[in-house]
Amino acid sequence: MKRLFLLLFAFVFTGLAQAQNEYFFPEHGNFDPSIPSPEEFLGYPIGEWHTRHDNIVAYMEKLAAVSDRATVQNIGYTYEHRAQVVLTISSPANLSRLEAIRTEHLKLTDPAQPIPDISKIPAIIHLGYNVHGNEPSSAEAALLTAYYLVASNEPEAEQYRQNGVIFIEPSLNPDGRDRHANWANMHKGFPPVADPIDREHNEVWPGGRTNHYWYDLNRDWLPLAHIESQNRIKWHQKWYPNMVTDFHEMGTNSTYFFEPTKPYGSENPVVGRKNYDVLNPVMAKYFHESMDDLGSLYFLREQYDNSYPGYGATYADIHGGLGVTFEQASSRGHLQHTTTKDITFSFTIRNHVATSLATVKGVVKEKETFQRHMKEFFEESVKQGAADPIKAYVFGDNFDSGRTNAFVDLLLQHHVKVYENPTTQTLSGQRFESGKSYLVPTNQKQYRMVRSVFEKVKQYDDSVFYDASTWTMILAYGLPHAEIKAKAPALGTELTAVPAAKPTVEKASYAYILDWREYAAPKALYHLLKNGVFAKVAYQPFSAIVKGAEKNYSYGSILVSVADQNVDADKLFSLVKEASELSGLTFDATATGYTDKGVGLGSRSFETVTFPKALMVIGEGIFLYEAGEVWHLLDSKIGMPITKVDKGDIGQVRLSDYNTVILVNGRYNDVSDSFIEDLKAWVRGGGTLITQKGATKWAISKGLVKEKLAESKDEKTPGRMDYEDARNYYGAQSIGGVIFEADIDLTNPIAFGYTSKKLPVYRNSSIFLKPSESPFRTAAQYTAQPWLAGFVTPSNVEKVKNSPSILLDGSGRGRTILFTDNCNFRGYWYGTNKLFLNALFFGSTISVP
Structure with a gap:
């Protein structure tokens, strides 16, 4: 009886698996029975459940274990220690010579090499899925795609394996x-509930779109702020795929989107026309035929853009391949109503x-077109670089090796050639010291x-962008830089790694001094504070005797007295050394508090720094990206925990x-009036409130501060316009992501550690503050000619001009620090991070005039 039951179960299950294959592969069959389908392996039909990542990985490993057509490898781990796996599929012969294939393929990227025999080189295809966690259909599709490419014995599948090396990354x-x-x-x-209002279709905050730190990883291919992206770029730079895919989901009542995206204005001019005019149309033919065969509705060209190089679907375009985006209407669960028939997972x-x-x-069918394009792409890149009137860029901050090295690291991860600057030189009024600055030639x-x-970039053919209109990384890092145009400069040694920090600490008998101009200084200070060390911040420049010579220090320098501690000199020296090693920074040691000029080390111009105990409000209605950026900044750059409290629990x-x-x-x-009153009392009692953008507007509206919003000017209403132009018209009025120049008060604690009054600032909001009635409360304001990069209308430039960027407001013994902008945007705005960190570390020392 038991045997009969098992046979009956196997028969029924096989029938269900066959039905699944007929649904997902209606024109394909002839699968190797020794290779389990996803439903056979998982024990349920694909689409019945959302498959956990560990089971996705296990299935990829199973395919590699049972078939000589696949191998699997782990390219890294996420923050939550989930494996990032890539399944490689090809013919057994190709897999046995994979490194030789890679070597030959990379000749296509080397302009100095003749074109290899492309008839013998398979196409390199990277299928990437599920970069947004709550767009889940693609990871399930990855399972089925892997199954077909490994298990199918059809001649077409065999052709794919012989002429292609296919990488499947099932979940980015x-x-x-x-x-x-x-x-x-x-x-x-x-049964499943199709009602869109059902809880299944409406995740609670923060939802599954983002990674551990609530970042959108589909914006991180350029900044590389996160470990997932860093691991992936290493893989990408190892292979330079001919094709990279990026599968997404969109609104439930949409249909299906594939590229080409919006033509011209929303395309990236760096990419080159062949990508848009040849490769995209070639591939669109195959996409629409696949959709036509299913009878599925689709659209292209109307929406999305291809401008930002930090997309998964754009990064490959700048590396000689083709990146494409697919968007599928989402069931956001297992079944959901639409304006027509219900949509199933x-x-x-x-x-x-x-x-x-x-x-x-x-x-595979257009393999030669793709391979020749890659070869021509890099040859043309070198020609364009040689013809560029800019022969090189020089960059480097003479006082901040940490920020400079972080930018070097970014360039090296993207395989951009960087060289030491062998000669100290002054360009555009800036001094670039040898040993502290670097050169990036354009001829590469x-x-x-x-x-x-x-x-x-400031000139655009379009006025509406799906994402930011500017991403100038050198401005984001806030580094001094200049163009070299006259002739190609002499280059020093090429960098193969970030210069290693070589901090030194000598035991001090009187005091230690830390230069706050260094990016990693807050990390060093936090380590001392959390270990009970007392530290003071300089509100005035001063000098000290270091190694027998007088040395000058600027605003924000940190003083650690040896005697004025609860620990003995030996323990203090040990803690200072630990802080030095953690941050890579040198602490200066002095044996005296006496100097011939400036304030003494015991001056009242030094304020004691309070150990920061910070709370951040999160939850429904809070912009999770900005909350995640604060969390990630403090975790990764400072090593400082922050208490995150849901708004409903405050x-x-x-x-x-x-x-x-x-x-x-x-x-x-929706915050209660009682909490607002408690918050006001807490500030009056000495607390520091830091607000950003919408929170700044709210704080003003609730009377937490005396500062005001700027009065909105009446915009001239245009004449009659066509209905279809409404979206473009109103979209152009927003400030969707522009880099402006701010003037910062170097004597204000919020700007401690900066050496130039001019600072690039990222703005993606339309919140404007009224100038303060006090002349001393403006830590930063936009300059009279603020526009540096990105799309912005002339009327919005006028609003930005000379408007406050950061204001201080005092109440009792406390203060509120009002930011109109986000200093921590996407984890790569190193240039403005310090403004936020200064508010955090020095807020308690500020007495607002």
């Missing part, structure tokens, strides 16, 4: 993937499977990446346990 965001999968599975109904998966296979088919194969990180918070409260952009109108 494993942490977000599991967050959403668990949500959808735990709220699934039996299985349906969303099937469309992505179809375009996945269409991608492989198209690239990564010329297009050089342009991407250094160019300041009534339970005892504010006296904290000296700093951070409110990032968001909606706070």
Whole structure:
């Protein structure tokens, strides 16, 4: 009886698996029975559940274990220690000579090499899925695509394996993937609930879109702020794929999107026309045929853009390949109503499977076109670089090796050639010292990446962008830089790694001094404070005797007295050495507090720094990206924990346990009046409130501060316009991401550590502050000619001119620091991080005049 039951179960299950294959592969069959399908391996049909990441990895490992057509490797781990795996599929012969294939393929990227015999080189295809964790259909499609490419014995599949090396990365965001999968599975109904208002279709904050730190990883291919992206770029730079895919989901009532994206204005001019005019149309034919075969509705060209090089679908374009985006209407769960028929999870998966296979088919069939394009792309890159009137860029901060080295690291991760600057020189009024500055020549194969990180674009053919209109990384890092145009400069040694920090600390008998101009100085200070060391910040420049000579120090320098501590000199020296090693910074040692000029080391111009105990409000209505940026900054750059409290729970918070409260952009109108009164009293008692953007507007509206919003000027209403132009008209009025120049008060504690009054600032909001009635409360304001890069209308430039960027407001013994902008945007605005960190570390020392 038991045997009969097992046979019956096997028969039924086989029948279900066959039905699944017919649904997802309606024109394909002939699968190797020794290779389990995803549903056979998982024990449920694809689309019935959201598959956990560990099971996705296990299936990829299973395919590699049972077939000589696949191998699998781990390219790294996420913050939550989930494996980032890549399944490699090709013929057994190709897999046995994979390194030789890679070596030959890379000759296509080397302008100095003749073109190899491309008939013997397979196409390199990278299928990437699920970068947004709550767009889950693509990871399920990855399972089915992998199954077909490994298990199918059809001649077409064999052709793919012989003429292609296919990488499948099933989840680019494993942490977000599991967050959403668990949500959808735990709220699934039996039968499924299609009502869009059902809890299954509406994740609670922060949702599954982002990674562990609430970042959008589809914006991180250029900044490389996160470990997932850093691991992936190493893989990408190892292979330079001919094709990279990026599978997404969009609104439930949409259909299906594939590239080409919006023509011209929203395309990246660095990429080159062949990418848009040849490769995209060639591949669109295969995509639309796959959709036509299914009868699925689709669109292209109307939406999205291809401008920002930090997208997964754009990065490959700047590296000689083709990157494409696919967008599928989402079921956001297992079943959901639409304006027509209900959409099922299985349906969303099937469309992505179809375009996945269409991608492989198209690239293999058009292999020579792709390979010749890659060769020509890099040859043309070198020609363009040689013809560029800018022969090199020089950069480097003479006082901040940490920020300079961070930028060097970014360039090296993108395989941009960087050289030591062998000669101290002054350019554009800036001094670039040998040993502290570097050169990036334009005459190199990564010329297009050089342009991407250094160019300041201000002219656009379009006025509406899906994302930011500017990404000039050298401005984001706030580094002194200049163009070299006359002739190619002499180059020093090429860098192969970031210069190693060589901090030194000698035991001091009187005091230690830390230069706050260094990016990593807050990390060093935090280590001392958390270990009970007393430290003071200089409100005036001063000098000290170091190694027998007088040395000058600027605003913000940190003084650690040897005698004025609760620990003995030996223990203090040990803690200072630890801080030095953690930060890579040198602490100066002095044996006397006496100098011939300036304030003495015991002056009242030194204020004691309070150990920061910070709380940040999070939850529904709070902009999770900005909250995540603060969290990630403090974790990764400072090593400082921060208490994150859901907005719904703040009534339970005892504010006296904290000296700093951070409110990032968001909606706070549902905060109770009683908490607002408690917050006011807490500030009056000495607390530091830090607000950003929407939170700044809210604080003003609730009377927490005396500063005011600027009065909005009446805009001239245009005459009659066509209805279809409304989106473009109103989109152009927003400030969606522009780099402006601010003038900062170097004597204000918020600007301690800066050496130039001019600072690039990123703005993506339309919140404007009224100038303060006090002449001393403006830490930063925009200059009279502020526009540096990005799209912005002339009327918005006028609003920005001379308007405050950062204001201080005092109440009792406390203060509020009002930011109109986000100093920590996407984890790569090193140039403005210090403004935020100064507010955090020095806020308690500020007495607002």
